[in-house]
Structures are given as structure tokens and as C-alpha cells.
Amino acid sequence: xxxxxxxxxxxxxxxxxxxxxxxxxxxxxxxxxxxxxxxxxxxxxxxxxxxxxxxxxx
Numbered sequence: 716x717x718x719x720x721x722x723x724x725x726x727x728x729x730x731x732x733x734x735x736x737x738x739x740x741x742x743x744x745x746x747x748x749x750x751x752x753x754x755x756x757x758x759x760x761x762x763x764x765x766x767x768x769x770x771x772x773x
């Protein structure tokens with residue numbers, strides 16, 4: 716699964732993988748596969764933006 720590959724790549728670089736605005740049917744799949752335990756899932760882009768800060772350009 717490509718998502719797991721991307722998650723492992725992010726983890727190997729000490730980064731996190733965040734997802735936002737997914738449909739309820741997709742969220743259920745994440746819950747059934749327990750991917751919701753290792754990925755940060757935000758209900759909306761606004762919720763994501765409120766929590767995540769991007770590094771400032773030098």
C-alpha cells in the first residue's frame with residue numbers, strides 16, 4: 716500500500732504524515748486497518764492549519 720510506504724519514508728526522516736478532509740467511508744477504512752493510530756487525521760484543512768506549523772524560510 717502506497718500510503719504505508721510514504722508513512723515509513725516520513726518516519727525514517729523523523730517526519731510525520733498528516734491527512735485532512737477525508738470522507739467518512741475512507742475514515743472507516745483507516746479505523747478498521749488501525750492506520751488512524753499511526754497517522755494524524757484532521758477533520759478539515761482549518762483544523763490541520765491550526766495545529767501544524769511549517770518551518771519558516773531563511
